[in-house]
Amino acid sequence: MSNVTLQESSELVPTYKKKSQKAEVWRRFCRNKKAVVGLIMLCVLIFAAIFAQYIAPYDPIEQNLKNRLQKPSVEHIFGTDELGRDILSRVIYGSRISVSVGLIAVGIACLLGGFLGAIAGYYGGSLDNVIMRFMDIAMAIPSILLNIAIVSALGSGLQNMMIAIGISTMPRYCRIMRSSIMSVRDQEFVEASKAAGASDFFIITQHIIPNSMAPMIVQISMSVGTAILSCASLSFIGLGIEPPTPEWGAMLSTGRDFIRNSPHITTFPGAAIMFAIYAMNLIGDGLRDALDPKLKD
Amino acid sequence: MLKYIIRRVLMLIPVMLGVSLVVFTLMYITPGNPAEILLGEEGGSKEAIELLEEEMGLNDPYIVRFGRFIWNLVSKGDLGTCYATRQPVSQRIAQTFPNTLKLAGLSVGLAVVIGVVLGIVSAVKQYSIFDNVAMALAMLGTSMPNFWQGLLLMILFSIHLQWLPASGFSSFKHMILPAVTIGTSSAAVIARMTRSSMLEVIRQDYISTARAKGQSEIVVILRHALKNALIPIITTVGIRFGVMMGGAVLTESIFAIPGIGKMMVDAIKARNYPVVQGGVLVIALAFSVVNLIVDILYAFADPRLKSQYR
Amino acid sequence: MEQKNLLLKIKDLTINYNTYDGIVKAVEGLNLSMSNGQTLGLVGETGAGKTTTVKGIMRLLPDPPAKIVRGEIYFDGENLLKKSKKEMRSIRGKQISMIFQDPMTSLNPVMTVGDQIAETIRLHNDISKKQSFEEACTMLEQVGIKGERAGDYPHQLSGGMKQRVVIAMALACNPKLLIADEPTTALDVTIQAQVLEMMKKLIAQYNTSVIMITHDLGIVAETCDYIAIMYAGEIVEYGTKQHIFLNAKHPYTKGLFACIPDITAEDNKLTPIEGLMPDPTNLPKGCKFYPRCPMAGKECENENPANKEIENGHFVKCHFV
Numbered sequence: 001m002s003n004v005t006l007q008e009s010s011e012l013v014p015t016y017k018k019k020s021q022k023a024e025v026w027r028r029f030c031r032n033k034k035a036v037v038g039l040i041m042l043c044v045l046i047f048a049a050i051f052a053q054y055i056a057p058y059d060p061i062e063q064n065l066k067n068r069l070q071k072p073s074v075e076h077i078f079g080t081d082e083l084g085r086d087i088l089s090r091v092i093y094g095s096r097i098s099v100s101v102g103l104i105a106v107g108i109a110c111l112l113g114g115f116l117g118a119i120a121g122y123y124g125g126s127l128d129n130v131i132m133r134f135m136d137i138a139m140a141i142p143s144i145l146l147n148i149a150i151v152s153a154l155g156s157g158l159q160n161m162m163i164a165i166g167i168s169t170m171p172r173y174c175r176i177m178r179s180s181i182m183s184v185r186d187q188e189f190v191e192a193s194k195a196a197g198a199s200d201f202f203i204i205t206q207h208i209i210p211n212s213m214a215p216m217i218v219q220i221s222m223s224v225g226t227a228i229l230s231c232a233s234l235s236f237i238g239l240g241i242e243p244p245t246p247e248w249g250a251m252l253s254t255g256r257d258f259i260r261n262s263p264h265i266t267t268f269p270g271a272a273i274m275f276a277i278y279a280m281n282l283i284g285d286g287l288r289d290a291l292d293p294k295l296k297d
Numbered sequence: 298m299l300k301y302i303i304r305r306v307l308m309l310i311p312v313m314l315g316v317s318l319v320v321f322t323l324m325y326i327t328p329g330n331p332a333e334i335l336l337g338e339e340g341g342s343k344e345a346i347e348l349l350e351e352e353m354g355l356n357d358p359y360i361v362r363f364g365r366f367i368w369n370l371v372s373k374g375d376l377g378t379c380y381a382t383r384q385p386v387s388q389r390i391a392q393t394f395p396n397t398l399k400l401a402g403l404s405v406g407l408a409v410v411i412g413v414v415l416g417i418v419s420a421v422k423q424y425s426i427f428d429n430v431a432m433a434l435a436m437l438g439t440s441m442p443n444f445w446q447g448l449l450l451m452i453l454f455s456i457h458l459q460w461l462p463a464s465g466f467s468s469f470k471h472m473i474l475p476a477v478t479i480g481t482s483s484a485a486v487i488a489r490m491t492r493s494s495m496l497e498v499i500r501q502d503y504i505s506t507a508r509a510k511g512q513s514e515i516v517v518i519l520r521h522a523l524k525n526a527l528i529p530i531i532t533t534v535g536i537r538f539g540v541m542m543g544g545a546v547l548t549e550s551i552f553a554i555p556g557i558g559k560m561m562v563d564a565i566k567a568r569n570y571p572v573v574q575g576g577v578l579v580i581a582l583a584f585s586v587v588n589l590i591v592d593i594l595y596a597f598a599d600p601r602l603k604s605q606y607r
Numbered sequence: 608m609e610q611k612n613l614l615l616k617i618k619d620l621t622i623n624y625n626t627y628d629g630i631v632k633a634v635e636g637l638n639l640s641m642s643n644g645q646t647l648g649l650v651g652e653t654g655a656g657k658t659t660t661v662k663g664i665m666r667l668l669p670d671p672p673a674k675i676v677r678g679e680i681y682f683d684g685e686n687l688l689k690k691s692k693k694e695m696r697s698i699r700g701k702q703i704s705m706i707f708q709d710p711m712t713s714l715n716p717v718m719t720v721g722d723q724i725a726e727t728i729r730l731h732n733d734i735s736k737k738q739s740f741e742e743a744c745t746m747l748e749q750v751g752i753k754g755e756r757a758g759d760y761p762h763q764l765s766g767g768m769k770q771r772v773v774i775a776m777a778l779a780c781n782p783k784l785l786i787a788d789e790p791t792t793a794l795d796v797t798i799q800a801q802v803l804e805m806m807k808k809l810i811a812q813y814n815t816s817v818i819m820i821t822h823d824l825g826i827v828a829e830t831c832d833y834i835a836i837m838y839a840g841e842i843v844e845y846g847t848k849q850h851i852f853l854n855a856k857h858p859y860t861k862g863l864f865a866c867i868p869d870i871t872a873e874d875n876k877l878t879p880i881e882g883l884m885p886d887p888t889n890l891p892k893g894c895k896f897y898p899r900c901p902m903a904g905k906e907c908e909n910e911n912p913a914n915k916e917i918e919n920g921h922f923v924k925c926h927f928v
Binding site for chain 1: 311312313315316318319320323324326327328436437439440441442444445448449451452456539540542543544546547550551561562565566570573574576577580581584585588
């Protein structure tokens with residue numbers, strides 16, 4: 001008996017609604033020209049990251065001191081840097097770091113923050129209090145400074161940078177997850193499931209998470225851009241990726257010394273950072289409008 | 298209202314304690330022996346290091362050290378000793394922080410004025426050319442890494458046109474480029490926020506009511522709509538203040554401004570961690586205080602909240 | 608419809624909304640007139656174009672997306688659609704004022720109610736701030752709220768009191784025409800009665816003409832002299848209260864009455880009108896009511912019926928009268 005009700009209740013609202021909703025969201029997203037442009041830009045970026053070794057015309061690390069500081073030309077479309085390396089190739093390879101930091105750091109933040117937020121929102125009480133006060137503390141430190149503090153403690157490098165960015169992005173996810181869980185928690189289909197004897201884990205994964213997806217998705221698309229920026233910022237001040245690995249922020253940082261005569265060294269990596277963030281912002285805007293038509297002007 | 302303010306100030310204490318704990322813990326696990334680094338290469342005999350370790354209490358357990366850290370911080374404002382200059386960190390912060398605050402203040406002012414004006418005009422002329430151009434620029438502004446923008450501005454205005462100085466902090470002229478650099482992304486965010494908030498408000502019935510009274514459009518927008526739209530904008534400005542303090546860290550080092558940010562970036566390169574962490578703590582405190590002020594302003598702007606806290 | 612006392616005359620008013628999904632014909636070829644001192648009930652379902660029509664009179668439609676395509680609106684003999692923005696502003700609030708549907712949202716939450724009433728008074732009278740505030744207090748007393756509450760913010764008042772404030776604001780400059788857009792739908796039934804009673808008293812006292820938008824035939828019976836029934840952007844039947852209540856001719860009007868429960872009837876069955884309002888982007892070619900009409904014939908499908916006067920002052924837009 002209880003088995004039957006359980007099945008029924010889990011099939012009640014969410015799954016049925018979700019399918020048609022997905023198609024509707026996708027349709028609305030596609031109707032938004034800017035969002036589609038953003039998606040195409042992101043695809044270009046991911047393509048460059050995956051196939052860097054086939055697209056890049058030169059080796060990104062091999063030095064060629066005879067060719068140093070060349071202005072953009074037919075051979076080197078973006079010119080060469082202070083060690084004679086082709087900037088275009090380095091920018092292409094740099095997308096690997098940015099894309100992976102963007103995805104992994106946000107993944108860490110999303111899983112960790114989402115998990116903590118889910119627990120806080122679902123159980124409430126003192127557990128909620130402890131978790132949320134901790135998030136308040138993390139939010140009281142501007143994220144770039146928290147990144148700096150964490151990386152300076154753990155030591156620089158790709159992995160530590162991802163951890164740092166993940167941790168400093170986490171509180172947002174925690175808050176979003178918590179508030180959407182609190183709003184879903186008391187709705188009838190959850191009550192029904194509970195009454196039918198479903199476990200907390202079942203309720204959280206089957207009912208609550210699907211229903212809190214919308215704000216999470218928007219936040220993810222926005223914070224991938226922020227993570228890419230944080231990665232570049234940390235490398236720019238010398239805490240992130242160590243040379244000679246091509247990374248956009250680090251390239252900017254070395255380019256500073258040659259800014260007077262060779263501004264192209266700073267211009268192109270910076271443009272690449274902006275390209276990536278711009279793409280994510282367009283997608284984020286489009287997703288927000290598509291997921292919540294009420295918010296659209 | 299006073300009760301509310303007092304309560305909010307009291308709530309600041311646990312948050313600051315928490316921030317100190319986080320910063321202290323990070324300092325605690327940071328590799329490197331402070332005593333060894335402080336003594337440097339010349340005075341680095343084993344006995345001297347051990348003596349200094351004992352003196353600094355580096356051998357005490359974590360919790361005792363944290364207690365001492367807080368006690369020193371609260372009673373003497375002591376944040377540790379700078380490895381490079383052997384000055385107290387607090388003294389170095391006192392020298393640099395006012396410059397950062399000046400810069401951040403100017404940037405906030407710039408961002409608010411530009412952002413709110415652009416946002417209002419875009420909302421009122423929704424879908425016009427102005428709106429489209431302003432919002433496209435705002436989108437670019439939010440996507441622009443500010444250290445890159447700082448470098449571009451420097452290339453254009455200092456190197457090519459030679460209108461403005463590229464580094465230093467001795468006159469108002471020196472502040473223009475950095476303030477623009479720090480303020481741009483916030484201006485963009487505030488413009489977008491203002492626009493959507495205004496659009497939301499403009500649709501409300503009370504705006505129709507105001508128009509139905511025969512009120513002129515400009516008064517409807519500025520008195521009726523903006524006053525309501527301001528409430529979410531105030532929050533955004535508060536959050537952006539934190540971002541701008543963070544932005545100052547990078548921007549100051551680009552324009553060689555003797556602020557807390559440049560001090561921190563230099564300290565990072567020199568692995569001078571007490572300075573880094575002291576800086577984080579001070580900026581977090583400043584950010585929390587600003588957010589407190591924002592919350593109080595918020596309560597003043599919204600009579601519904603104000604009467605709640607009466 | 609006597610000409611001598613004519614206050615408002617609308618001729619062939621057509622209003623479109625240009626939306627993503629196409630052009631929405633909200634109001635089409637609407638004709639309407641009313642005399643001084645009359646109370647006209649504008650009745651119809653949600654989406655029939657009632658609010659669009661009156662917002663058109665006030666020239667308060669958001670443009671874009673709304674567009675007044677053609678027509679004339681004469682108020683006191685002058686075409687409102689030819690007025691400049693500035694002239695229109697001096698008419699709004701002074702000559703014509705409007706009460707919006709939901710008192711919860713039609714007051715500005717960050718201004719005191721006294722200030723909001725005083726604002727109207729100061730806009731149209733050359734008096735000091737202090738005087739206008741005092742007058743606002745007097746107005747509040749008129750609608751049954753103590754003057755000292757003028758310093759309150761809207762959230763400190765109940766729904767019924769808010770609607771009283773809105774009414775005070777609308778009547779503050781003694782307008783010739785008051786447009787009330789479902790003034791009581793958002794209120795509790797008991798409060799509704801009180802507010803309506805008070806409105807009736809003030810309307811009589813100030814001798815104001817009123818357009819009362821509603822879908823509640825009970826309110827119409829209680830307050831209105833003339834009734835216009837609206838369907839899909841057109842007025843399908845117009846007449847005095849007696850004409851409509853005792854001798855309704857249009858099938859839609861009849862349908863509306865059939866929806867009201869009658870406690871005296873033995874067999875207490877409601878007869879709802881079948882179907883829904885037509886999609887406003889894709890209206891039927893002929894009579895707009897044709898798809899739902901129980902009496903529909905061949906001509907209804909392709910030919911929009913003319914407005915026929917079947918008795919003195921009773922107009923019906925149907926092929927079968």
